[in-house]
Amino acid sequence: MSAIIDMLAQRGRLESFLIGGEWVAPRGHLTREVVNPATEAALCHIVLGSTADVDLAVMAATAAFTGWSESAPAARAAMLARLEALMEARAEVLADCMSLEMGAARAYARSAQVPLAMAHVRTAREVLEGFTFQSPRGTTAIRHEPIGICALITPWNWPLYQITAKIAPALAAGCCVVLKPSELAPLSALLLAELIEEAGFPPGVFNLVQGDGPCVGAALAAHPGVDMISITGSTRAGIEVARAAAPTIKRVAQELGGKSPNVILPDADLVRAVAPGVAAAMRNLGQSCSAPTRMIVPRAALPEVEALAQEAATQIVIGDPFDAQATHGAIANRAQFDRIQTMIAAGIDEGARLVAGGPGRPDGLAAGLFVRPTIFSDVRTEMRIAQEEIFGPVLCLIPYDDVDEAVRIANDTVFGLGAHVQGSDLARAQTVACRIRAGQVHLNYPAWDPHAPFGGYKQSGNGREYGREGMLEYLEVKAILGFYPAP
Structure with a gap:
């Protein structure tokens, strides 16, 4: 003890x-x-x-x-x-x-x-x-x-x-x-x-x-x-x-819940866009409702994205939470561990292609609720792994042919909690962000802002947390007419 x-x-x-x-x-x-x-x-x-x-x-x-x-x-x-x-x-x-x-x-x-x-x-x-x-x-x-x-x-x-x-x-x-x-x-x-x-x-x-x-x-x-x-x-x-x-x-x-998209626009610098996107999806071992676990990428860039994502996954060190070398620890409970394994198997069965990870524990970890950071490519938006919240370190790479299709894929979910957009043309990235139906959108991996309201569209919930909007949730509005004298 x-x-x-x-x-x-x-x-x-x-x-x-x-x-x-x-x-x-x-x-x-x-x-x-x-x-x-x-x-x-x-x-x-x-x-x-x-x-x-x-x-x-x-x-x-x-x-x-x-x-x-x-x-x-x-x-x-x-x-x-x-x-x-x-x-x-x-x-x-x-x-x-x-x-x-x-x-x-x-x-x-x-x-x-x-x-x-x-x-x-x-x-x-x-x-x-x-x-x-x-x-x-x-x-x-x-x-x-x-x-x-x-x-x-x-x-x-x-x-x-x-x-x-x-x-x-x-x-x-x-x-x-x-x-x-x-x-x-x-x-x-x-x-x-x-x-x-x-x-x-x-x-x-x-x-x-x-x-x-x-x-x-x-x-x-x-x-x-x-x-x-x-x-x-x-x-x-x-x-x-x-x-x-x-x-x-x-x-x-x-x-x-959430199934947040990360739209990589055609003009994005892939070196700057992909590795931080992998890190964001795997943050807290993917056990974050706003984790951007759907990376939506230009079809022509898919091979380069795969290589960069695979390299980023190798930087993740799974191990004993108290090991100073470990960047990520264990999944929080057995039910969630089993859920992640089930969804990885579903991705394989549906024909998605493994780029990194897969079922089971990482090498050298025979016990404990440890999972392998997993990346699937050639994911179609109708697949279970693209629609259901996995709540684990599982990233889907979904290709698109034009920006309108990217936006459609981003919005093709019952959820609407968070989203990310990456692009060198800030004006276009801003336009895409405005088209995504999510309560919070991040452009080019900005610093976290605790004053930015956080909450969801659709089945991601209602109400807002953080900042002024977060406190307004706990307040009623009262109007008292005639309280002040007429001018």
């Missing part, structure tokens, strides 16, 4: 929930094994919550709401600043935790998983500090008021990043929250909960209940005391949450 698990066990965190400012014993009695994906050995067990635990957490959030929603924005901003500072101070432990619970390479957890999570806290504070909650429109006052009690359901692939993307703007807006982290990667959420306590947030403003989707997730979605539910997860899970939420007419925000 690792030092992190020992620490959490000694504090009783593995068998308690944070509700109303206290770490309390769950009402539920079922447990769940937390597995280290690099070894497939059990790390520990957590207790899963029940509907009674959800009721208690919602009651605690409701009791805290009036005071928190009426608190000064400057006071809320100061607490977010303290939380960010505490995350920076504990960054090494947080990174270790994510390497253990979901298999991220330690170097990647420290360089991306933790700092990007911190960026959401910082961004929420920056938005709050510049936000006007009430403004005049003639004689009418337009007010933005916190929506109320927010239930937040987060996934296992970016366990800390996805939590802060939700709790930071919700708390900044003046809402109180109940968090259900993924039961498959729940440990970093426990560490974050301790930091939220240490930062000085009032009791009941933040509550954490561990649990699974069919019980705790469904109870939160259906709860009449919850005013909004935000979920990041699969499209299937988003549908179930929306169904459960419908009878209480609560706001539902969904960040769901």
Whole structure:
């Protein structure tokens, strides 16, 4: 058992929930094994919550709401600043935790998983500090008021990043929250909960209940005391949450699946376009809903693209997450590992041509949830591997004959979360970006912008996260007519 698990066990965190400012014993009695994906050995067990635990957490959030929603924005901003500072101070432990619970390479957890999570806290504070909650429109006052009690359901692939993307703007807006982290990667959420306590947030403003989707997730979605539910997860899970939420007419925000295109325009510099595209598709071992896993390339350039992509794949080093040489670790859980193997087999069966990788584990790794970075070429847009979200390091090279066809292929999906466009002629690249039906488009691999709103078209969900738009999701709009005297 690792030092992190020992620490959490000694504090009783593995068998308690944070509700109303206290770490309390769950009402539920079922447990769940937390597995280290690099070894497939059990790390520990957590207790899963029940509907009674959800009721208690919602009651605690409701009791805290009036005071928190009426608190000064400057006071809320100061607490977010303290939380960010505490995350920076504990960054090494947080990174270790994510390497253990979901298999991220330690170097990647420290360089991306933790700092990007911190960026959401910082961004929420920056938005709050510049936000006007009430403004005049003639004689009418337009007010933005916190929506109320927010239930937040987060996934296992970016366990800390996805939590802060939700709790930071919700708390900044003046809402109180109940968090259900993924039961498959729940440990970093426990560490974050301790930091939220240490930062000085009032009791009941933040509550954490561990649990699974069919019980705790469904109870939160259906709860009449919850005013909004935000979920990041699969499209299937988003549908179930929306169904459960419908009878209480609560706001539902969904960040769901993706099958993002990366359109390489005919004038693109292939050396600059292909290798970063492979890296982007394989980021976090492809376990990112916005990963650009469909590289759409000019047919005449396909052989050169294949060679460049194959070379880029050789730069990926799969191994023990705590090995300093490993650029990528293990797939986060057994179900996802099996799904990736099934989809690689489907690609082979449908006639796609392997350029790199393939089924099974990389050489030298006989155990653990390790997969081979895989690239298929001659992929047709109707193939399963081009249509279904694989959520693993599998890249499809899809050829096109003209730019109109490239755009059609890019939009030939039920998803619409992210997209990339590469081209030397920026004006043409901008035009193509505007034609792609996705919530966020990247031109020529720009730097990540935490203020850029993120969310999907079509079956990738609704609502937006990050930046000002992310905080607006947690606010209601009120108009008070006659509030100001006539000029």
